[in-house]
Amino acid sequence: MASGKNESFRERKQRLRQSFVAQFPERLAQARELLARLRSGSDQREALERLHLVLHTLKGSGASFGFDAINAPAKAAEHALRGVLDQDARVTDRLILALEQALGALEGLDLALELPAAPESWPRFEIPARHAVEGDTRERRQRLVYLCDDDPIIAQELSGQLSCFGYQIIPFVTLDSLRQAFRRERPSAIIMDVIFPEGQDAGPTAIAALNAGIDQPVPCIFMSSRDDFSARLRAVQSGGNAYCPKPVKAVELAEILDQLTNPGATEPFHILIVDDDPDVAQFFSMVLEEAGMVTRVANEPARVPGALDGFNADLVLMDLYMPNCSGPDLARVLRQMPGHLSLPIIYVSAETNLDRQFKALEVGADGFLTKPLEPARLVAEVHLRAERMRILRSLMIRDGLTGLFNHNTILQLLDVALASCRRNQTSLCMAMIDVDHFKSVNDTHGHPAGDQVLRALGRTLRLRLREVDLVGRYGGEEFAIILVGVDAVHAKEIMDELRADFAEVSFFADDVEFHCAFSGGIAAYPQFTSASALVDAADRALYQAKRAGRNRVEIATTTAELADAPPSEPMGGHAREGLNSKASSSGVEMRDEH
Structure with a gap:
């Protein structure tokens, strides 16, 4: 890593340490005020919880920034408070004395003396090599x-x-x-x-x-x-x-x-960091970004759903104890929100009690990391879990044979793309394509040959289209393509070029050479305003292409003009049921084509 970047990291960490030192007296004053409330007997439960949070945060933050002298007194006070909270016991003179001693020890520290005279060395760590996801068209x-x-x-x-x-x-x-x-x-x-x-x-x-x-x-x-x-x-x-x-x-x-020729570069991991201590959150963010990840920080649990919106997080790194909403409570909230059920959640906390760690994990979290956390371990743990999530997510949303988005995912992506086009007042086209005479390929050359054709068509679409375009296997030999920012005429030109090139590809089965072609139908937004209308119009235009002789692409004009296309025809695809079909070796039904 370049020395300039190293210095930047050191300087930022030094500023975070200085910020912690500057806030230290204010946090101790807050602890004193809460201890006074315990003595007075007013709102003791709330005072206990808030005092525990202050001391727990001091312990974890101090350890993260290398102030080891904070650990012993803060840990002793936190332990005493946790025992009372867990047992719902009353506040005793013994507890007050223990807290007084801990606060006195903390107030006697001069953290400024513990700041290093020179920036510490850069914590060196390496990210394991990752394989690129297929489909980087530009490269x-x-x-x-x-x-x-x-x-x-x-x-x-x-x-x-x-x-x-x-x-x-x-x-x-x-x-x-x-x-x-x-x-x-x-x-x-x-x-x-x-x-x-x-x-x-x-x-x-x-x-x-x-x-x-x-x-x-x-x-x-x-x-x-x-x-x-x-x-x-x-x-x-x-x-x-x-x-x-x-x-x-x-x-x-x-x-x-x-x-x-795989370039080895992938989309960097996206990590959301949730911690009520801004300095600690920024420190974690800084370490992960130095390792090539993209981070977003939320210091209040209520801001987490908004922070996740549009971020496409691979993992959430969250504190266990936060005001008004604990880590487990936040995990429960996320698990009840569509789209976040399988999002990995890792707690990062100074909590060392194994029973409390286990209870926190029971609500659906995926791991627990204990502060202080060395940067190398933080990066390794986050990388490992985020990569696993990427793999699982890919398996859930992609078709096993072609590697394209599966049926449900491409429809969800159509909704998202359509909403974006409405907001930005841009155009969009939906194309449905279908391999011509595919049943005869399976019947003549066997299902492995049919699978070879589907893989080749999927790869052709994936590699020849732009990065912003979305391609999915809609079912059987039918594919769905979302072309963003193009009108119907341009979309037809693109699909016709692909169609002509694909027809030139040679396939072999038992030393017999054969060729395949496809037909396509295109529907454009804003002419068709909803996702269902786009799919239906594109499918009917595909039927028109089949009826006109196949190996061609047609554009859907108006609903009225398409009304003559009977919806029960087996050539259109997605809404055709009860067709004679045979299963390919991929396990997806292949439509009979007349």
């Missing part, structure tokens, strides 16, 4: 791939098909031309034949020579009509990352390229 469009095969027909045909998946493919038919291009610009990956006129292993030899002169080898996929062990061994020894026997399937090759 993939920039990825250059060289393909070298001495057969010009194979080189051109395979390059054309791979370009449909969002890669920039440059074909070469000689090793020398590849070498010259490599010296001018290094690609993200190379697809290389094994056999060339120069020799049986000329391809692997050329790759070994190219990688020998650079620090970071370029990923390489070998392809060959040879499938013997010696050919594969030579490819591995030359630095090959994958080996594809010919005829090469473009879909499988695209999957390998996805893995090899």
Whole structure:
């Protein structure tokens, strides 16, 4: 980490420590006032709870900022108060004496003397490497791939098909031309034949020579009509990352390229920090942001629902004891709110009693971290739980076969996108597409081949559309696409381009080559004002495309003009029930298509 950034972190932490020192006398004065109320006998229960909160906060905050002298007296006083609160016992002279002694010890501290003369060293920690989520369209469009095969027909045909998946493919038919291009610009990956006129292993030899002169080898996929062990061994020894026997399937090759050229960057974790002590909350925020996370802070429990709105939090880090609303109470509130039932909640508290920790976890929290908390452990714990949440959330909202959003999720996202368009007065299009003659693909080539088609179409949509566009598998062979900020004419141009490219992709089943196409229907907002109207109109326009001969895209005009399309036709998709269908190996029903 750069020294400037290190200094920034140290300086900010030093300011937080100084802020704690400045507020320390005021907090002790507040504790004195509450102790006086206990002596007077007025509102003792409230005074007990508030005094416990003050001392608990002092203990946790002091420990977080390295003021160890605070811990013993604050802990003793907090323990005495907790015993009375748990047993609902009366205030005794013994309790008053214990509190007097603790406060006296705290008041005798000079925290300014404990501030370090020089900023402490940066707490070093590393975030475990994470894999990127597929679908970063911008990055993939920039990825250059060289393909070298001495057969010009194979080189051109395979390059054309791979370009449909969002890669920039440059074909070469000689090793020398590849070498010259490599010296001018290094690609993200190379697809290389094994056999060339120069020799049986000329391809692997050329790759070994190219990688020998650079620090970071370029990923390489070998392809060959040879499938013997010696050919594969030579490819591995030359630095090959994958080996594809010919005829090469473009879909499988695209999957390998996805893995090899994955950039490794993901959306940073979003963490909401809830703590009534602003300095501690800012300290945690500072540590997590230095580790590359995005944070939002709420110092009052009542502000948490609003803070979560639009933040897309991966995890909530909250204090256990807060005024008017404890951590467990806040956890119960969140668990009763739609959308937050599975949101991970981690308590961070100076509470060390295991029974009270367990009771706090019973309301639906996911973990407990005890102050003081070293920055490295804070980052590791938050990262681990947030990453687990990302994985679980992805499994819940995505289709298992294609990796796209599932049926329910894409409909929810349509509602959200539509609401945003209303607020911002922007346009939106809903496209429904359906693979033509898909039943015959399953019947002729088998369900694994059908699944290969669906995966390829899903990948084509995901990689070719913009990052702001949303793609889901609506059911069977039908897909739903939300195109933001475009009108119907532009949407049709986009879908027609995708349709033409997808029709060029070759699929193989038992060495038999076949092609597929899709039809589409488009409905636009604000012409259709509700989510249900958009879906219904797009589906009916899809039926019109099927009826007009398939392999085409139609735009929904008005409800009246679409009224002639019978809703029971099996070609439209989502509302068609009682159809003859067969289950694909993915477990999703495939519609019969006439």
